Amino acid sequence: MVEQAVQSAAVQRIGTDAIRLERQLDAPVETVWRYLTEAELRSQWFMGGTDARPNGEFELLNDHDNLSDEDVPYPEDYAPYKGKTWSERVIRFEPPRILVTTFQGGKNGEVSFELFPEGDRTRLVLTHSGIVSGTGAQDFGSGWNSHLAVLQTRLAGGSVANFWELHRRSRDEIAQALGG
Numbered sequence: 001m002v003e004q005a006v007q008s009a010a011v012q013r014i015g016t017d018a019i020r021l022e023r024q025l026d027a028p029v030e031t032v033w034r035y036l037t038e039a040e041l042r043s044q045w046f047m048g049g050t051d052a053r054p055n056g057e058f059e060l061l062n063d064h065d066n067l068s069d070e071d072v073p074y075p076e077d078y079a080p081y082k083g084k085t086w087s088e089r090v091i092r093f094e095p096p097r098i099l100v101t102t103f104q105g106g107k108n109g110e111v112s113f114e115l116f117p118e119g120d121r122t123r124l125v126l127t128h129s130g131i132v133s134g135t136g137a138q139d140f141g142s143g144w145n146s147h148l149a150v151l152q153t154r155l156a157g158g159s160v161a162n163f164w165e166l167h168r169r170s171r172d173e174i175a176q177a178l179g180g
Contacts (some may be wrong), residue, residue, distance in 0.1 A: 054093035
Protein backbone atom coordinates (compact mmCIF):
# COMPACT_ATOMS: atom_id res chain seq x y z
CA MET A 1 0.00 0.00 0.00
CA VAL A 2 2.73 2.50 0.92
CA GLU A 3 4.71 1.53 -2.19
CA GLN A 4 1.68 2.30 -4.35
CA ALA A 5 1.07 5.61 -2.54
CA VAL A 6 4.61 6.82 -3.22
CA GLN A 7 4.70 5.74 -6.85
CA SER A 8 1.32 7.26 -7.68
CA ALA A 9 2.11 10.51 -5.91
CA ALA A 10 2.69 13.74 -7.74
CA VAL A 11 4.18 17.02 -6.64
CA GLN A 12 3.69 20.04 -8.84
CA ARG A 13 5.77 23.17 -8.68
CA ILE A 14 3.15 25.91 -9.01
CA GLY A 15 5.46 28.87 -8.54
CA THR A 16 9.05 29.71 -7.73
CA ASP A 17 8.27 29.28 -4.03
CA ALA A 18 5.28 26.91 -4.02
CA ILE A 19 4.35 23.27 -4.49
CA ARG A 20 1.04 21.42 -4.64
CA LEU A 21 0.15 17.81 -3.84
CA GLU A 22 -3.18 16.05 -4.17
CA ARG A 23 -4.35 12.76 -2.67
CA GLN A 24 -7.47 10.62 -2.59
CA LEU A 25 -8.01 9.36 0.97
CA ASP A 26 -10.16 6.44 2.10
CA ALA A 27 -11.98 8.36 4.83
CA PRO A 28 -14.72 10.97 5.11
CA VAL A 29 -13.79 14.64 5.36
CA GLU A 30 -14.55 14.80 9.10
CA THR A 31 -12.05 12.01 9.82
CA VAL A 32 -9.33 13.57 7.67
CA TRP A 33 -9.94 16.92 9.40
CA ARG A 34 -9.26 15.27 12.76
CA TYR A 35 -5.98 13.84 11.41
CA LEU A 36 -4.94 17.37 10.44
CA THR A 37 -5.92 19.19 13.62
CA GLU A 38 -5.68 16.72 16.52
CA ALA A 39 -2.09 16.26 17.69
CA GLU A 40 -2.50 12.60 18.69
CA LEU A 41 -3.82 11.63 15.24
CA ARG A 42 -1.45 13.99 13.40
CA SER A 43 1.52 12.30 15.13
CA GLN A 44 0.61 9.05 13.35
CA TRP A 45 1.42 10.50 9.91
CA PHE A 46 3.30 13.79 10.35
CA MET A 47 4.13 15.55 13.62
CA GLY A 48 2.44 15.63 17.00
CA GLY A 49 2.62 18.56 19.39
CA THR A 50 -0.61 20.30 20.31
CA ASP A 51 -4.02 20.57 18.66
CA ALA A 52 -4.57 23.22 15.98
CA ARG A 53 -7.38 25.58 16.97
CA PRO A 54 -9.06 28.56 15.28
CA ASN A 55 -7.02 31.78 15.35
CA GLY A 56 -4.52 30.21 17.70
CA GLU A 57 -1.02 28.92 17.99
CA PHE A 58 -0.06 25.28 18.16
CA GLU A 59 3.12 23.26 18.29
CA LEU A 60 4.51 20.75 15.83
CA LEU A 61 6.80 18.20 17.47
CA ASN A 62 9.21 16.42 15.15
CA ASP A 63 9.26 12.85 16.43
CA HIS A 64 9.08 10.51 13.47
CA ASP A 65 9.55 7.41 15.65
CA ASN A 66 5.73 7.16 15.50
CA LEU A 67 5.71 6.80 11.73
CA SER A 68 7.36 3.38 11.36
CA ASP A 69 5.72 0.25 12.68
CA GLU A 70 9.18 -1.28 13.09
CA ASP A 71 11.95 0.10 15.30
CA VAL A 72 13.90 2.19 12.79
CA PRO A 73 16.63 4.70 13.73
CA TYR A 74 16.63 8.26 12.44
CA PRO A 75 18.99 8.73 9.50
CA GLU A 76 22.06 10.74 10.45
CA ASP A 77 21.06 13.77 8.36
CA TYR A 78 17.66 14.00 10.12
CA ALA A 79 18.78 13.13 13.68
CA PRO A 80 19.39 16.80 14.65
CA TYR A 81 15.68 17.52 14.06
CA LYS A 82 14.39 14.77 16.36
CA GLY A 83 12.48 16.38 19.20
CA LYS A 84 12.53 19.85 17.63
CA THR A 85 9.39 21.86 18.19
CA TRP A 86 8.03 24.63 15.99
CA SER A 87 5.45 27.15 17.15
CA GLU A 88 2.90 27.57 14.36
CA ARG A 89 0.00 29.95 13.86
CA VAL A 90 -3.39 29.03 12.44
CA ILE A 91 -4.18 31.47 9.64
CA ARG A 92 -7.47 29.97 8.43
CA PHE A 93 -9.62 27.39 10.19
CA GLU A 94 -12.86 26.37 8.45
CA PRO A 95 -13.86 22.89 9.65
CA PRO A 96 -13.92 20.48 8.01
CA ARG A 97 -12.74 21.97 4.73
CA ILE A 98 -9.81 24.41 5.03
CA LEU A 99 -6.81 24.64 7.34
CA VAL A 100 -3.99 27.10 6.65
CA THR A 101 -1.01 27.40 9.01
CA THR A 102 2.49 28.80 9.10
CA PHE A 103 5.31 26.32 8.54
CA GLN A 104 8.53 26.10 10.56
CA GLY A 105 7.42 29.07 12.60
CA GLY A 106 6.63 30.97 9.42
CA LYS A 107 10.25 30.80 8.23
CA ASN A 108 9.20 28.60 5.31
CA GLY A 109 5.88 30.12 4.43
CA GLU A 110 2.53 28.53 4.98
CA VAL A 111 0.73 25.28 4.28
CA SER A 112 -2.86 25.05 3.10
CA PHE A 113 -4.92 21.86 3.41
CA GLU A 114 -8.16 21.82 1.43
CA LEU A 115 -10.56 18.91 1.83
CA PHE A 116 -13.21 17.94 -0.73
CA PRO A 117 -15.77 15.24 0.05
CA GLU A 118 -16.15 12.60 -2.64
CA GLY A 119 -18.70 10.13 -1.33
CA ASP A 120 -17.15 8.35 1.63
CA ARG A 121 -13.67 9.44 0.49
CA THR A 122 -11.82 12.76 0.61
CA ARG A 123 -9.69 14.57 -1.92
CA LEU A 124 -6.95 16.46 -0.08
CA VAL A 125 -5.08 19.30 -1.76
CA LEU A 126 -1.96 20.52 0.04
CA THR A 127 -0.28 23.73 -1.08
CA HIS A 128 2.99 24.84 0.51
CA SER A 129 3.87 28.41 -0.47
CA GLY A 130 6.48 30.91 0.62
CA ILE A 131 9.32 28.36 0.58
CA VAL A 132 12.60 30.27 0.93
CA SER A 133 15.15 27.46 0.70
CA GLY A 134 16.80 27.01 -2.71
CA THR A 135 16.23 23.26 -2.52
CA GLY A 136 12.94 23.69 -0.69
CA ALA A 137 10.58 22.57 -3.43
CA GLN A 138 12.43 19.28 -3.69
CA ASP A 139 13.04 18.86 0.05
CA PHE A 140 9.56 19.83 1.16
CA GLY A 141 8.00 18.04 -1.79
CA SER A 142 9.63 14.76 -0.83
CA GLY A 143 8.73 15.28 2.82
CA TRP A 144 5.08 16.03 2.12
CA ASN A 145 4.97 13.18 -0.39
CA SER A 146 6.23 10.75 2.27
CA HIS A 147 3.96 12.02 5.01
CA LEU A 148 0.87 11.98 2.80
CA ALA A 149 1.69 8.40 1.78
CA VAL A 150 1.70 7.50 5.48
CA LEU A 151 -1.64 9.30 5.97
CA GLN A 152 -3.15 7.44 3.00
CA THR A 153 -1.90 4.14 4.38
CA ARG A 154 -3.08 4.76 7.96
CA LEU A 155 -6.55 5.86 6.82
CA ALA A 156 -6.83 2.72 4.68
CA GLY A 157 -5.93 0.57 7.70
CA GLY A 158 -2.45 -0.32 6.45
CA SER A 159 0.94 -0.32 8.10
CA VAL A 160 4.21 1.47 7.42
CA ALA A 161 7.18 -0.76 8.17
CA ASN A 162 9.95 1.81 7.61
CA PHE A 163 9.11 5.50 7.17
CA TRP A 164 12.73 6.39 6.43
CA GLU A 165 12.95 3.95 3.52
CA LEU A 166 9.70 5.40 2.19
CA HIS A 167 11.19 8.89 2.57
CA ARG A 168 14.40 7.90 0.74
CA ARG A 169 12.39 6.58 -2.21
CA SER A 170 10.25 9.70 -2.15
CA ARG A 171 13.32 11.94 -2.35
CA ASP A 172 14.47 10.13 -5.48
CA GLU A 173 11.01 10.27 -7.07
CA ILE A 174 10.44 13.96 -6.31
CA ALA A 175 13.90 14.95 -7.50
CA GLN A 176 13.06 13.32 -10.82
CA ALA A 177 9.54 14.81 -10.96
CA LEU A 178 10.81 18.34 -10.24
CA GLY A 179 13.88 18.02 -12.43
CA GLY A 180 16.35 18.10 -9.52
